[in-house]
Amino acid sequence: LKLGVLISGRGSNLQALIDACADPAYPAEIVLVLSNKAGAQGLLRAKEAGIATAIVSHRDFATRESFDASVTAKLRDANVELVCLAGFMRVLTPSFVDAWRDRLINIHPSLLPAFPGVDTHARALQAGVRMHGCTVHYVRNDVDSGPIIVQAAVPVASGDSEDALAERVLAAEHRTYPLAVRWIAERRTRIIDERVVIDGVDG
Ligand code: GRF
Numbered sequence: 001l002k003l004g005v006l007i008s009g010r011g012s013n014l015q016a017l018i019d020a021c022a023d024p025a026y027p028a029e030i031v032l033v034l035s036n037k038a039g040a041q042g043l044l045r046a047k048e049a050g051i052a053t054a055i056v057s058h059r060d061f062a063t064r065e066s067f068d069a070s071v072t073a074k075l076r077d078a079n080v081e082l083v084c085l086a087g088f089m090r091v092l093t094p095s096f097v098d099a100w101r102d103r104l105i106n107i108h109p110s111l112l113p114a115f116p117g118v119d120t121h122a123r124a125l126q127a128g129v130r131m132h133g134c135t136v137h138y139v140r141n142d143v144d145s146g147p148i149i150v151q152a153a154v155p156v157a158s159g160d161s162e163d164a165l166a167e168r169v170l171a172a173e174h175r176t177y178p179l180a181v182r183w184i185a186e187r188r189t190r191i192i193d194e195r196v197v198i199d200g201v202d203g
């Protein structure tokens with residue numbers, strides 16, 4: 001399966017996908033890494049791995065629609081079959097989300113539907129939850145919503161700092177995103193009534 005990965009920064013989840021794809025037995029390959037920020041560290045990770053990169057700066061576009069159309073054009077040119085958001089910090093328009101419906105996934109650092117949006121780790125600590133984690137989901141038009149593919153739960157330790165919790169969740173993210181992509185690439189995921197069923201996992 002041909003992947004396009006959209007990033008804005010560090011790209012550690014991108015790195016997890018690059019590492020997974022390095023195994024010849026892994027059923028996906030990254031054909032394009034696209035960033036809306038020229039300085040994103042993830043672009044260096046892509047170049048290091050010999051993967052094509054593109055920068056589409058949202059500042060060069062008057063509207064969200066024209067920015068998103070340019071992103072779609074780049075993804076299509078690269079024959080991308082599945083778009084993976086990995087720390088991509090732009091909200092996408094409904095027309096983009098519709099154009100890539102069921103071929104667009106995101107990783108979010110919480111157990112959705114708890115803590116959509118930003119600052120999830122601080123909010124989890126504030127709420128006093130004992131379990132936190134991450135979610136990979138198909139993207140729908142509401143922010144951080146859509147059919148859930150896989151989640152990993154991470155315990156919160158008493159006295160956890162935001163950074164310590166974030167690091168524990170990030171390690172789980174790096175295992176979870178490649179797993180979700182594998183299931184999709186193996187065509188084991190189906191969306192039924194906006195819920196995901198995975199062959200061999202859900203029976
Ligand atoms: C991750 O925590 C991801 O879940 C969230 O943004 C962060 C991106 O980190 N959407 P990285 O760029 O993959 O290192």
